[in-house]
Structures are given as C-alpha cells and as structure tokens.
Amino acid sequence: MLELSLHIMDLVQNSLAAGATRVEIRIEESLGEDRLVIEIQDDGKGIPKEMVSRVTDPFVTSRTTRPVGLGLPLFKKAAERCGGGMEVQSEIGRGTRVVAWFQLDHLDRAPLGNIGETMGVLITGNPKVDFIYEHRVDGKAYRLETPEMKKALGPVPLNDPAVLDFVRRDIEDGLRNIGAGIFPSVAKLLK
Amino acid sequence: MKLQEIAERLRLELKTPKVPLEAEVKTGYASDLLSDVLAHSLEGDLWVTRQTHLNIVAIAVMRDLSGILLVSGAEPDPDTVEKALEKTVPIFRTSLPTFEAVGRLYQLGISGKR
Numbered sequence: 220m221l222e223l224s225l226h227i228m229d230l231v232q233n234s235l236a237a238g239a240t241r242v243e244i245r246i247e248e249s250l251g252e253d254r255l256v257i258e259i260q261d262d263g264k265g266i267p268k269e270m271v272s273r274v275t276d277p278f279v280t281s282r283t284t285r286p287v288g289l290g291l292p293l294f295k296k297a298a299e300r301c302g303g304g305m306e307v308q309s310e311i312g313r314g315t316r317v318v319a320w321f322q323l324d325h326l327d328r329a330p331l332g333n334i335g336e337t338m339g340v341l342i343t344g345n346p347k348v349d350f351i352y353e354h355r356v357d358g359k360a361y362r363l364e365t366p367e368m369k370k371a372l373g374p375v376p377l378n379d380p381a382v383l384d385f386v387r388r389d390i391e392d393g394l395r396n397i398g399a400g401i402f403p404s405v406a407k408l409l410k
Numbered sequence: 411m412k413l414q415e416i417a418e419r420l421r422l423e424l425k426t427p428k429v430p431l432e433a434e435v436k437t438g439y440a441s442d443l444l445s446d447v448l449a450h451s452l453e454g455d456l457w458v459t460r461q462t463h464l465n466i467v468a469i470a471v472m473r474d475l476s477g478i479l480l481v482s483g484a485e486p487d488p489d490t491v492e493k494a495l496e497k498t499v500p501i502f503r504t505s506l507p508t509f510e511a512v513g514r515l516y517q518l519g520i521s522g523k524r
Contacts, residue, residue: 221442221461326444330463405468409493 220293222332223257229290230259230317231341235348237263237315243351244338246331248323250357250403254303255323260316266309274307294319301325324403331400335390338363339383346377352390354399361393411435411518413477413500416456420514422479422502425486429500433476438520440512444469451475456520458511462486470499477501479515481508 220226227244234242239261247256266274273279277292294317295305302322309315321328334354342350342365352363363386365377375382394400414431417424424431439451440458444465447457453474459466462484470478477500480486486494486501494501504511516522 326448326465326469330465402465405465408468408471409464409497 220297221329223297223329224332224334224337226290226294226297226329227257227259227334228337228341230294231261233290234259234261234263234315235345237261237265239263239314239348241349241351242341244353246334246354246399248354248356248399248401250323250401253323253403255321255328256318257321258316258318260314262314265311265313265315266307267311271307271309275305291317297321297329301328326402326405328402330402331394334394335387338390339386342386343378343380343383354394354397356397356399356401359397361390361397361399363389363393411520413456416515416518416520417502419518420504420506420511422504425480425491425501425503426494426499429495429498431477431500433500435476435520438512438515438522439475440508440522448472450524452524456515458508458515460484460508462490464490464493466490467493467497467499470494471497475499479504479511481506481511 231242241262243260245258270279275292275295277289291307298305298319298321302325303320305317305319307315307317338352350365354361369377412431413433413435416435417431435454435456437452437454438456438458439447441447442460447469451457451473454476456477456479457470457475458479458481460481462480464487466478467490480501480503483505484503491501
C-alpha cells in the first residue's frame with residue numbers, strides 16, 4: 220500500500236468486523252531511535268489461538284467472501300521491508316493487538332498518508348464505536364478520543380458531516396504541530 | 411527526445427510549470443520502490459511511478475533524473491510540487507497506468523537499457 224493510513228484503515232476494518240466497540244490506534248515516531256511504531260488494539264472477539272500464528276499467511280482468512288486476506292500479510296511485509304516487523308497478540312473474548320515497527324528514515328517506508336481522512340471516515344462511519352487515536356513524536360503528543368468528543372458534541376451525532384471535517388482538520392493540525400511524518404534524511408537533503 | 415516533446419506526444423499534464431523541459435531523454439525507469447530507483451536508475455532517466463510523496467523529489471535530485479511521470483492519474487502531494495519547483499524537477503501526470511505509459515514511451519524511443 221502506498222500510505223500507512225491505508226494499512227490502518229484496513230486493520231481497523233478487521234477490528235470492526237470482529238465486533239470491536241473500542242479501537243485504540245497509537246503511533247509513535249522516535250527520531251532518536253529511528254523507529255516508527257504503529258499499534259492497533261481492539262476489544263473484538265479475538266482470534267483463536269491456532270490461527271494467531273497463521274494470520275500473516277494470505278491464504279488464511281476468516282472471510283467468507285473471498286479465499287484470501289491481505290491486510291496483515293501486507294502490513295507485515297511493509298514493516299519487514301523497512302527493517303522492522305509485526306506481532307499479533309489476541310485472546311478470545313478479550314480482543315486483538317497488532318503492533319508493527321519500521322525504521323523511521325527508511326526510503327521504502329510508506330508515508331503516513333492522510334490520517335485525518337482515515338480517522339474521520341472511521342469515526343463518522345462507526346459512531347457507536349469508541350476510537351482513541353494517539354500520536355507521539357519524541358516528547359510531543361496528539362490525542363483524540365471519541366468518548367470525549369461525544370460529551371463535547373452533546374446532541375450532535377458523530378456521523379454528522381461537520382464532524383468528519385472537524386476530525387480531518389484537528390488531526391492535520393495536531394500532527395503538524397508535533398512534527399509528525401518526517402523523513403529526516405530526505406528533509407536534510409531537500410533543505 | 412526532449413522532455414517537452416515527450417510531454418506533447420503523450421499529452422502529459424505538467425504539474426511543475428516554469429520548470430525547463432529542455433533535457434534530452436534517452437532512457438527511463440519504472441518502479442514504485444524508492445530504494446530500487448536509488449540503486450538502479452541512471453542519470454537522465456525519466457522515472458515512471460505511482461508514488462506521490464515528497465521523497466520522490468529527493469530521489470530525482472540524488473540520481474539527477476530528467477523528470478518524474480506519475481501514472482494512473484496520481485496527483486502529487488502539495489509539498490512534493492512545491493519542492494520540485496524549488497529543485498527544478500519536472501513532474502508530469504498521466505491517467506495511463508504504468509504498463510501503458512511505459513509502452514508508449516518505448517514506442518517514442520525511450521529505452522530501459524541499463
């Protein structure tokens with residue numbers, strides 16, 4: 220996939236298909252350690268123990284509409300291509316945690332992409348699900364929580380079109396403020 | 411063939427106005443993996459890709475490529491265009507997919523010989 224936000228969209232769709240009511244997405248960029256970590260944790264139905272070790276095999280899927288599932292295999296390969304890796308932990312009835320790490324400054328690392336759009340679509344498309352989005356760049360952090368948003372919005376539902384716009388802008392501004400999405404060597408070269 | 415003529419013959423949309431299109435292009439390279447382009451492109455290549463982010467400009471600068479052709483209707487990110495203008499890297503866009511774009515370039519005499 221061309222952007223990490225598309226991987227996130229794909230994996231959160233898995234969480235929603237697993238009946239998750241709460242999805243936490245955490246991204247951490249560490250310039251000092253040259254590392255980018257993406258973590259997605261849900262409270263969905265979980266993956267059977269015997270399946271967990273096989274979820275990165277594209278021909279192993281819980282889908283009934285087609286015989287292949289590419290979300291986790293592609294995410295794992297994307298991470299490995301950039302000197303990283305991916306792990307999946309899951310417990311039936313408790314949920315699933317997917318964590319992938321990448322070399323931050325690797326040339327083949329996909330850019331973050333439009334995280335604001337991705338989160339906006341997920342939030343407004345699934346107003347009953349609680350989403351937590353947290354993004355850290357070294358010491359700086361941005362956080363968006365839909366339970367808090369719901370309180371602030373009062374009678375306005377999360378699937379109101381204005382919410383999509385708000386989420387997009389808020390994330391866009393928030394990520395800019397913490398300096399997210401930088402490729403240090405490219406930034407230096409293009410100075 | 412000059413970039414200008416290639417752009418006219420293939421009806422490419424230029425995303426970086428005012429960047430000179432005088433470079434003579436003899437060869438091209440097609441890949442979406444930036445490390446691959448860094449390793450295997452040649453100076454003066456016209457690079458065909460679906461990638462749109464800022465890093466493509468860095469690759470073009472590092473390898474002294476003649477230009478970048480974005481395929482499948484891909485739009486460059488705003489900061490990509492901004493930096494390409496600053497570094498005078500021509501960026502073109504076409505609705506053609508990679509296979510078709512490369513085929514037409516080949517018909518114009520642009521080869522992929524290494």
